[in-house]
Amino acid sequence: MLDAKLLRQDPESIAKRLAVKGVQFDVAAFLALDEQRKALTVDMQELQNTRNVKSKGIGKAKAQGEDIAPLLAEVESLKAQLAEAEAKQAAVQSQIDEILMGTPNVPADDVPAGNDEDDNVEVMKWGEPTAFDFEPKDHVDLGEQLGLDTETAANIASARFAVLKGGLARLQRALTQFMLDTHGAEHGYTEVYVPYIANADSLRGTGQLPKFEEDLFAIRRGEDEVPFYLIPTAEVPVTNMVRGKIVEDKELPVKMVAHTPCFRSEAGSYGRDTRGLIRQHQFEKVELVQLVRPQDSWAALEELTGHAEAVLQKLELPYRKVILCGGDLGFSAAKTYDLEVWLPGQQAYREISSCSNFESFQARRMQARWRNPETNKPEPPHTLNGSGLAVGRTLVAVLENHQQADGSVVIPEALRPYMGGLEVLAP
RNA sequence: GGAGGGGUGGCAGAGCGGUUGAAUGCACUGGUCUUGAAAACCAGCAAGGGUUAAUAGCCCUUCGAGGGUUCGAAUCCCUCCUCCUCCGCCA
Numbered sequence: 001m002l003d004a005k006l007l008r009q010d011p012e013s014i015a016k017r018l019a020v021k022g023v024q025f026d027v028a029a030f031l032a033l034d035e036q037r038k039a040l041t042v043d044m045q046e047l048q049n050t051r052n053v054k055s056k057g058i059g060k061a062k063a064q065g066e067d068i069a070p071l072l073a074e075v076e077s078l079k080a081q082l083a084e085a086e087a088k089q090a091a092v093q094s095q096i097d098e099i100l101m102g103t104p105n106v107p108a109d110d111v112p113a114g115n116d117e118d119d120n121v122e123v124m125k126w127g128e129p130t131a132f133d134f135e136p137k138d139h140v141d142l143g144e145q146l147g148l149d150t151e152t153a154a155n156i157a158s159a160r161f162a163v164l165k166g167g168l169a170r171l172q173r174a175l176t177q178f179m180l181d182t183h184g185a186e187h188g189y190t191e192v193y194v195p196y197i198a199n200a201d202s203l204r205g206t207g208q209l210p211k212f213e214e215d216l217f218a219i220r221r222g223e224d225e226v227p228f229y230l231i232p233t234a235e236v237p238v239t240n241m242v243r244g245k246i247v248e249d250k251e252l253p254v255k256m257v258a259h260t261p262c263f264r265s266e267a268g269s270y271g272r273d274t275r276g277l278i279r280q281h282q283f284e285k286v287e288l289v290q291l292v293r294p295q296d297s298w299a300a301l302e303e304l305t306g307h308a309e310a311v312l313q314k315l316e317l318p319y320r321k322v323i324l325c326g327g328d329l330g331f332s333a334a335k336t337y338d339l340e341v342w343l344p345g346q347q348a349y350r351e352i353s354s355c356s357n358f359e360s361f362q363a364r365r366m367q368a369r370w371r372n373p374e375t376n377k378p379e380p381p382h383t384l385n386g387s388g389l390a391v392g393r394t395l396v397a398v399l400e401n402h403q404q405a406d407g408s409v410v411i412p413e414a415l416r417p418y419m420g421g422l423e424v425l426a427p
Numbered sequence: 428g429g430a431g432g433g434g435u436g437g438c439a440g441a442g443c444g445g446u447u448g449a450a451u452g453c454a455c456u457g458g459u460c461u462u463g464a465a466a467a468c469c470a471g472c473a474a475g476g477g478u479u480a481a482u483a484g485c486c487c488u489u490c491g492a493g494g495g496u497u498c499g500a501a502u503c504c505c506u507c508c509u510c511c512u513c514c515g516c517c518a
Contacts (some may be wrong), residue, residue, distance in 0.1 A: 003493090038476095038478095040475070040476080041476075041477055041487080042477065042486095042487095044487080045476090045477065045478095045486065045487040045488085046486085046487090047488070048486090048487055048488085049486060049498080051498075052486095052499080053489090054498070054499090055445075055497095055498050055499040056446055057443075057446095057498095058445080058498055058499070059444095059445035059446070059499070060445080062445075063445075063446095068498085071498075072498055073498095074498090075498045075499090076498080078498080079497095079498080199508095226507095241466070246437065250435085274467080369474095371437080375482095376455075376456070376472090377474095378437090378473090378474080
């Protein structure tokens with residue numbers, strides 16, 4: 001949620017920055033609505049004040065044993081008037097809330113302009129696209145021999161699910177453990193286990209709702225029940241751990257890592273990446289979440305991105321780092337780095353991690369606070385998160401980059417302890 | 428699934444229709460005292476919104492959430508959420 005105060009003070013500059021994201025913010029309409037809200041609020045509050053004063057008078061009179069009938073008559077018409085004034089005010093207020101909840105975060109100053117992923121800017125590159133002295137296969141062809149079975153998964157559920165068997169299943173588990181251990185032991189994150197189902201308040205808190213409900217899997221217990229949602233990322237449960245809470249300064253920075261499955265309906269992406277594991281309804285991800293003091297968040301974004309990069313480097317996977325342009329930036333993010341791993345099967349760099357600073361946007365939506373020791377007042381902290389990494393896509397990258405001519409796959413050294421010492425995964 | 432008891436300020440915990448936004452304690456902030464600290468004492472200490480030059484005053488809202496009764500609700504009624512205790516069931 002945008003800072004309503006800031007929006008009132010300087011709507012023009014916010015509108016200008018939102019334009020970088022391709023969002024037209026109607027400043028005039030917002031200000032007009034806000035003027036209405038103020039006027040109606042004053043009307044309503046005057047009536048409330050009258051009611052309060054008169055009611056207190058009645059209380060006093062009664063205590064002194066006076067006749068309160070004339071006072072009651074005086075107050076009679078007030079009730080209806082007040083109800084009307086409150087309804088008017090509430091109507092305008094809810095329009096304003098809708099705008100505030102539906103408006104994305106403003107991009108940081110150094111976010112490049114652009115419409116889509118083609119306008120993202122490469123920041124750095126690690127390693128070179130893997131060279132082969134044979135024609136490399138993609139992960140689907142490699143996986144067929146190693147235990148990837150999408151047909152069985154379709155039989156169980158539908159398209160865009162996968163069954164992994166044997167060594168491949170173990171490789172995915174090894175990757176997960178390796179990532180959790182790396183972030184826990186080397187990068188100072190606390191491992192957390194969280195629910196995979198979240199309520200609507202949580203999804204509003206991180207920004208998936210109200211605008212992106214079609215991307216989620218909703219579940220209802222009964223027809224009339226409010227829905228719960230399968231989490232699309234661990235960002236939702238982990239960040240919402242502090243929803244409605246006040247965090248003490250000495251507890252910051254909070255750094256948490258969680259492994260969860262992620263569920264995405266992938267509505268609107270029919271026909272894209274239909275082959276293999278790249279775009280699934282269910283996939284595993286190790287997620288990094290940080291809660292930091294506002295002044296520390298930009299340094300924290302660099303640090304957190306580095307933590308994700310460390311995993312790619314240990315797995316000897318070539319990648320590049322891009323900064324997302326305004327048009328490709330997510331709803332809640334102020335700035336995002338994507339890490340894109342080289343996939344020989346596609347001869348392309350593909351997203352494997354997305355690391356974002358949300359500044360106070362999520363904290364304000366979920367009313368998370370920290371007590372600023374300088375003012376002793378509660379203020380929204382800054383939140384960040386990043387994939388560290390998407391496990392399914394990492395599995396793809398390991399298979400494709402470390403494949404050999406005979407269809408076997410060399411296990412990266414860092415992973416071998418998690419594979420019982422296995423050096424090569426063969427059919 | 429059954430029975431019962433709770434949810435109040437940063438925390439603990441009173442209040443159970445009427446000058447209660449809320450006693451008291453702890454924590455926190457400032458002051459007195461002290462060489463310094465502690466103790467003691469004094470004072471302050473919720474958030475959001477409106478008005479305003481104002482982080483001054485004044486006003487409004489908020490006692491789990493939402494509805495209702497009433498001139499007036501933290502206090503009464505209804506629904507929901509949530510926590511705890513006991514029984515049953517279960518991994």
